[in-house]
Amino acid sequence: MITRSADIILHNACIYTMDQNNTIKQAIAIKEGYIIATGSNDEIQQYACDTTKQIDLQGQMVIPGIIDSHLHPFWGGQQLANCSLEYRELTLQETLNYIQKHLDNDPLTGENDWFQVRAWLRSAMLPPGTDITRADLDTLNSKRPIIVFANDCHTLVANSRALTLFGLDESTPEPADGKLGRTADGKLNGILEDAPAMRAYDSIPPLSKEQNAIIADNVQKVLNRQGVTTVFDARLLTVQLDAFGELKRQNKLNLRYIGAKEITPDDVIAPENAAATLQNVVQFAKKYTTNVMTPSPEISISSIKLFVDGVLQAPMMTASLLQPYRENKGSETHPDWQPSERYGDLYFPIDVLNAIVNETAKVGLDIHLHTVGDGAIEVMLDAVASMRKDFPNKDIRPAFAHNELVAPHQFKRFADLNATAVLSFQWAAMPEMIIHEEELLLGKERSQYLEPAGRFIDAGARISYGSDWPIDKLDQWYNFQVGVTRTGRAPVGDKGFRLANDRDLSITELLRAITIDAAYVLHMEKYIGSLEENKFADLIVLDRNLFEIDKFEIENTNVLMTMVGGNIVHQSNED
Numbered sequence: 252m253i254t255r256s257a258d259i260i261l262h263n264a265c266i267y268t269m270d271q272n273n274t275i276k277q278a279i280a281i282k283e284g285y286i287i288a289t290g291s292n293d294e295i296q297q298y299a300c301d302t303t304k305q306i307d308l309q310g311q312m313v314i315p316g317i318i319d320s321h322l323h324p325f326w327g328g329q330q331l332a333n334c335s336l337e338y339r340e341l342t343l344q345e346t347l348n349y350i351q352k353h354l355d356n357d358p359l360t361g362e363n364d365w366f367q368v369r370a371w372l373r374s375a376m377l378p379p380g381t382d383i384t385r386a387d388l389d390t391l392n393s394k395r396p397i398i399v400f401a402n403d404c405h406t407l408v409a410n411s412r413a414l415t416l417f418g419l420d421e422s423t424p425e426p427a428d429g430k431l432g433r434t435a436d437g438k439l440n441g442i443l444e445d446a447p448a449m450r451a452y453d454s455i456p457p458l459s460k461e462q463n464a465i466i467a468d469n470v471q472k473v474l475n476r477q478g479v480t481t482v483f484d485a486r487l488l489t490v491q492l493d494a495f496g497e498l499k500r501q502n503k504l505n506l507r508y509i510g511a512k513e514i515t516p517d518d519v520i521a522p523e524n525a526a527a528t529l530q531n532v533v534q535f536a537k538k539y540t541t542n543v544m545t546p547s548p549e550i551s552i553s554s555i556k557l558f559v560d561g562v563l564q565a566p567m568m569t570a571s572l573l574q575p576y577r578e579n580k581g582s583e584t585h586p587d588w589q590p591s592e593r594y595g596d597l598y599f600p601i602d603v604l605n606a607i608v609n610e611t612a613k614v615g616l617d618i619h620l621h622t623v624g625d626g627a628i629e630v631m632l633d634a635v636a637s638m639r640k641d642f643p644n645k646d647i648r649p650a651f652a653h654n655e656l657v658a659p660h661q662f663k664r665f666a667d668l669n670a671t672a673v674l675s676f677q678w679a680a681m682p683e684m685i686i687h688e689e690e691l692l693l694g695k696e697r698s699q700y701l702e703p704a705g706r707f708i709d710a711g712a713r714i715s716y717g718s719d720w721p722i723d724k725l726d727q728w729y730n731f732q733v734g735v736t737r738t739g740r741a742p743v744g745d746k747g748f749r750l751a752n753d754r755d756l757s758i759t760e761l762l763r764a765i766t767i768d769a770a771y772v773l774h775m776e777k778y779i780g781s782l783e784e785n786k787f788a789d790l791i792v793l794d795r796n797l798f799e800i801d802k803f804e805i806e807n808t809n810v811l812m813t814m815v816g817g818n819i820v821h822q823s824n825e826d
């Protein structure tokens with residue numbers, strides 16, 4: 252007989268299980284990474300034995316681990332590494348302090364690890380005319396080669412170590428295609444301009460597999476800290492698969508890592524190419540999927556990704572629309588907004604999209620789509636409808652990500668076709684000025700359907716959440732707050748502008764979108780997304796109960812503990 256004694260019992264908690272009825276429980280018993288029971292404190296104590304680790308949560312809120320179902324975690328990790336000056340206006344000392352702070356927090360620490368400072372706006376240094384030189388960078392507390400790269404990509408400043416590695420010194424002859432900055436006594440001052448800057452930059456070695464794994468490790472720590480236990484990488488490349496794969500090999504993977512392989516228009520030039528392309532994806536998925544669903548995190552490639560259209564905002568206006576964008580046919584002072592000829596762009600021919608969707612269903616992969624405008628959404632809903640007709644018994648779970656402008660009739664189509672809308676809730680928190688610009692571009696009527704969320708649920712469709720980090724800063728609890736308020740941070744004052752064209756989500760709807768409904772769209776609801784018997788113990792403990800606080804406090808939520816497959820991967824010291 253199997254012993255039913257628990258490894259860990261969490262008790263005296265307020266556990267929102269997110270099961271079918273959103274049941275709340277007091278305690279949970281965990282064994283070998285699985286949830287073996289949930290119930291009252293008394294019921295769960297039956298699973299205790301001498302070796303059981305008992306954790307008294309003193310009434311804290313517990314929910315399933317967050318499933319972020321659209322983001323770019325490795326790309327985000329690369330941005331967390333090194334340093335961006337973000338085009339700021341800074342004095343020399345402020346610049347150096349800022350760089351030092353990032354050096355001190357950099358995930359890479361080796362003496363030979365290059366440290367790159369980007370987005371330096373040379374002309375914005377204060378007071379005007381101030382420059383950074385090698386001597387300044389040499390004052391930083393680091394032995395690493397350091398470069399500061401200007402936003403114009405023509406100017407680079409190197410510290411002494413970097414200059415040596417570039418093979419440059421005072422005896423280097425003056426190049427014809429650019430300039431090596433020098434001090435009054437002829438020594439290099441570290442400033443390289445034009446071709447020498449580009450040559451130097453190109454000679455910096457790419458990060459090694461080990462360095463990439465360190466970046467991936469930092470990513471999972473940052474995500475675990477905010478309560479994320481599963482990610483869906485919306486565009487997998489081999490570099491990130493290798494990096495997270497290295498963590499898996501080292502037995503250090505603390506995040507379930509699922510993702511999509513992109514298919515580009517070049518991969519499928521005509522509908523008859525779709526089948527061969529999908530075979531390639533299947534091979535690629537086989538190579539990297541570590542598979543077997545166990546409590547310990549795995550890597551898997553479950554979907555294909557298509558960029559169906561572009562973005563809504565002017566001046567790009569590449570999101571595909573059913574009705575044309577409007578343009579100002581009057582003047583600046585006497586505007587006259589009228590429909591233009593522009594409908595945005597569809598990046599694939601429609602017959603190719605249909606073929607890809609059908610072939611994807613045939614091989615049993617899911618479909619993850621970048622669809623911003625209602626034109627792209629319509630084309631893909633049609634493709635999914637035809638796929639459903641051809642493969643009525645296949646359990647395919649199409650995910651439409653972004654959906655910034657949805658036509659009124661489409662919400663019900665999502666429901667009817669069992670397609671999930673993957674939403675980045677924070678996008679409803681646009682500044683009033685941008686909303687106003689979009690209203691001009693789209694007209695008042697269509698603007699009622701900008702950044703919808705509740706409208707999907709009201710039509711019977713499922714929504715899930717994706718942060719899309721690093722398109723926006725990684726700030727999950729702020730994003731959740733916007734989901735239930737549709738209100739951004741104010742530039743001044745306490746609250747920002749509310750996008751009042753849709754209702755707020757309820758807390759329960761929010762919680763389902765970030766847990767069980769996200770698990771569903773990833774085809775993983777049997778294992779994760781709710782706290783029920785036989786599922787993996789992926790859960791988080793919060794420092795406040797979201798149902799009991801002011802909604803505008805949600806952004807301050809601290810995750811006290813994150814557990815993945817029964818392992819505590821993050822624990823906060825502050826209480």
Ligand SMILES: [Zn+2]
Pocket residue numbers: 321322323485719
């Ligand atoms: Zn994205």
